[in-house]
Amino acid sequence: MHNDERASSPWRVRDFRTLFTATTLSQLGTNVGYVAVPLVAVAALDASPGQVGALAALSTLAFLLIGLPAGAWVDRMRHRRVLIGADLARAALNASVPIAWWLDALTLGHLCTVVLLTGCATVFFDVGSQSTLPQLVGREALVGANAAVVSLQAVSNIAGRGAGGGLVQFLTAPVAVLFTAVAHLASALRLTAVGTRHQPPAQPRETRLRTQIAEGLRHVLGNAELRALALTAALTNLGVQIVNTMLPLLFVRELGLSASALGLFWAVGGLGVLLGARCARPLAARLGHGRTQVVTGLLLAPAALLVPLIGRGPGLWLAGAGWVLSMARIGTANVLGVSLRQRMTPDALLGRMNATFRFMLTGALAVGAALSGLLGELVGVSATLWVGAAVLAVSVLPLLLSPVRSRRELPQRQPEGSAVTEAART
Incomplete structure (x- = not known):
C-alpha cells in the first residue's frame, strides 16, 4: 500500500474499527430478523399476502413518520x-417476540407493533x-470507509440471511x-468503546425544528446531483x-421450498452486493465516479427481469443469476453514491x-x-414480481438524465454553511 493510500485508509482510526465491529453484530442480527420475522407471520400466524405486505410496510413506515425530524434531532x-x-431498543423489542x-x-x-417500533429505532x-x-x-477516507461498510452489509446479507433460513428451519x-435480539445487545455493548471526542458540530438550540428540516430538504x-441520487435510490428500493x-x-x-432455500436466495443477493462494493473503487478510478454509477445501472439493472422467471429447477438458477447481477449494481451505487452525497454536505x-x-x-x-x-x-x-423487476430495470434513469453522469471526481470538502447557497445555485 502506498503512503498516500495508507494515510487515507479508514482502518487507521481505532473508533472506525470499533464502529465496524459493532455494525457487524448489528447487521448480522438485522439480516437474521429479515428472514425470521416474515416467516413468523407466515408459518406461526398464518398471515395472508396482504398481511405480509402490511408487516413489511410497517418495518419502514417509521422513516416516513419521524425520518425528517430525526435528522435534525x-x-x-x-x-x-x-x-x-x-x-x-431493538434488542428489547425483538426479545419480546x-x-x-x-x-x-x-x-x-x-408482531406489527414490534416491527413498527424497531423501525423507529432503526431510523436513529x-x-x-x-x-x-x-x-x-x-472526508478523504470516505470512499474506503463506505466500501468497507457496504461490503460488511453484503457479507452480513450472505451470512445473516443464510443463517436465518437455517435457524428458522431447525429452531423455528x-x-x-x-x-436478532442478542446481536443488537452485543452491538450496543461494543459501541460503548467508541470515543466521545467525535461530536456533531454545535447547532443553535434556538433554531426551530421546522427550519432545520427545511434546510436539509433544500440541500x-x-x-441536481443529490436529487438524482435520491430518486434513483428510491426507485431501486x-x-x-x-x-x-x-x-x-x-x-x-x-x-413448496424450505426456509433455507429462501435464506440462500437472499444470501446470494448479498454476494452480488459484495461484488459490486469491491469493484466500486477501481471502476470509479477508470470510468469516473458518476459514469460508473450510470454504466453499471444500464448494464446490470435490467438483469432483475430474470427474477420473475423463478421456479423449481433451472428457473431458480436463472432467477438467482439475475438477482446477483442486479444486486451487484446496488453495491457499486451504495459505495459511490453515499460517498458523493457525504462529500457534498457540510458537517452541520x-x-x-x-x-x-x-x-x-x-x-x-x-x-x-x-x-x-x-x-x-x-x-x-407472479405478476407482482414482474412489476418490481420492471421498476428495478428503469431505476437508473434519474442518474442518466442528471449531471452525475459526467462527474469524474468527488467534490472537494464543502465549507461549513455553504449547503443552502450551493443548493440554490444548482
Missing part, C-alpha cells in the same frame, strides 16, 4: 448515545451511523428472532421491496441530509411493501 445529539440507545410465543400469547398485532441508528462516519475517518422462526432537493415482500409466499407456499447538515435520503429511500420501501401486498391480493404473486 441527530444533528443536536451525541451520535454514540443515539447508536447505543437504538440498539438497546419469542417470549410471547413461548407464553402462547403472540399475535399479529404484537441509520441516520446516526452515516452522520458520524465522516467525523470518524475524515421465533427462536431465530431471539438471535438535497435543490441540488421500491423495486427491491416489491420483489422481496412476495418471496416468502412464493418460496414457502407456491413453490450531515444528519439532515442523511435523514432526507433515508426518508425518501425507506419511504420507498414502505410504499413498495404496501403496493406489493395489494398487488399480491389483486393480481397474484
Whole structure:
C-alpha cells in the first residue's frame, strides 16, 4: 500500500474499527430478523399476502413518520448515545417476540407493533451511523470507509440471511428472532468503546425544528446531483421491496421450498452486493465516479427481469443469476453514491441530509411493501414480481438524465454553511 493510500485508509482510526465491529453484530442480527420475522407471520400466524405486505410496510413506515425530524434531532445529539440507545431498543423489542410465543400469547398485532417500533429505532441508528462516519475517518477516507461498510452489509446479507433460513428451519422462526435480539445487545455493548471526542458540530438550540428540516430538504432537493441520487435510490428500493415482500409466499407456499432455500436466495443477493462494493473503487478510478454509477445501472439493472422467471429447477438458477447481477449494481451505487452525497454536505447538515435520503429511500420501501401486498391480493404473486423487476430495470434513469453522469471526481470538502447557497445555485 502506498503512503498516500495508507494515510487515507479508514482502518487507521481505532473508533472506525470499533464502529465496524459493532455494525457487524448489528447487521448480522438485522439480516437474521429479515428472514425470521416474515416467516413468523407466515408459518406461526398464518398471515395472508396482504398481511405480509402490511408487516413489511410497517418495518419502514417509521422513516416516513419521524425520518425528517430525526435528522435534525441527530444533528443536536451525541451520535454514540443515539447508536447505543437504538440498539438497546431493538434488542428489547425483538426479545419480546419469542417470549410471547413461548407464553402462547403472540399475535399479529404484537408482531406489527414490534416491527413498527424497531423501525423507529432503526431510523436513529441509520441516520446516526452515516452522520458520524465522516467525523470518524475524515472526508478523504470516505470512499474506503463506505466500501468497507457496504461490503460488511453484503457479507452480513450472505451470512445473516443464510443463517436465518437455517435457524428458522431447525429452531423455528421465533427462536431465530431471539438471535436478532442478542446481536443488537452485543452491538450496543461494543459501541460503548467508541470515543466521545467525535461530536456533531454545535447547532443553535434556538433554531426551530421546522427550519432545520427545511434546510436539509433544500440541500438535497435543490441540488441536481443529490436529487438524482435520491430518486434513483428510491426507485431501486421500491423495486427491491416489491420483489422481496412476495418471496416468502412464493418460496414457502407456491413453490413448496424450505426456509433455507429462501435464506440462500437472499444470501446470494448479498454476494452480488459484495461484488459490486469491491469493484466500486477501481471502476470509479477508470470510468469516473458518476459514469460508473450510470454504466453499471444500464448494464446490470435490467438483469432483475430474470427474477420473475423463478421456479423449481433451472428457473431458480436463472432467477438467482439475475438477482446477483442486479444486486451487484446496488453495491457499486451504495459505495459511490453515499460517498458523493457525504462529500457534498457540510458537517452541520450531515444528519439532515442523511435523514432526507433515508426518508425518501425507506419511504420507498414502505410504499413498495404496501403496493406489493395489494398487488399480491389483486393480481397474484407472479405478476407482482414482474412489476418490481420492471421498476428495478428503469431505476437508473434519474442518474442518466442528471449531471452525475459526467462527474469524474468527488467534490472537494464543502465549507461549513455553504449547503443552502450551493443548493440554490444548482
